[in-house]
Amino acid sequence: xxxxxxxxxxxxxxxxxxxxxxxxxxxxxxxxxxxxxxxxxxxxxxxxxxxxxxxxxxxxxxxxxxxxxxxxxxxxxxxxxxxxxxxxxxxxxxxxxxxxxxxxxxxxxxxxxxxxxxxxxxxxx
Numbered sequence: 063x064x065x066x067x068x069x070x071x072x073x074x075x076x077x078x079x080x081x082x083x084x085x086x087x088x089x090x091x092x093x094x095x096x097x098x099x100x101x102x103x104x105x106x107x108x109x110x111x112x113x114x115x116x117x118x119x120x121x122x123x124x125x126x127x128x129x130x131x132x133x134x135x136x137x138x139x140x141x142x143x144x145x146x147x148x149x150x151x152x153x154x155x156x157x158x159x160x161x162x163x164x165x166x167x168x169x170x171x172x173x174x175x176x177x178x179x180x181x182x183x184x185x186x187x
């Protein structure tokens with residue numbers, strides 16, 4: 063079965079950096095658009111970044127622009143999210159997701175059938 067496993071979350075001070083990873087198995091990774099979403103307590107799960115199947119296209123939500131970078135390594139079946147200049151407002155559970163849809167950018171959570179279990183990022187002030 064499809065598994066997406068996030069790692070790299072943790073506690074960091076404001077202004078610091080973290081690199082999240084999402085390792086995929088059970089699917090032909092190179093065919094899938096991968097997304098990073100986040101959800102803070104009591105809030106909706108929002109889009110952070112997308113990367114298309116071959117890495118040629120990326121999309122960032124407003125909160126990520128200029129600070130976060132999404133990348134992928136299809137040889138390792140892994141997608142990454144480099145997060146710099148972190149702020150307390152970035153505190154949330156971060157999830158990776160996969161879709162085989164070719165529409166771009168695919169921003170709807172409902173179009174992603176596969177999700178990881180999430181990794182917690184906490185930014186202290």
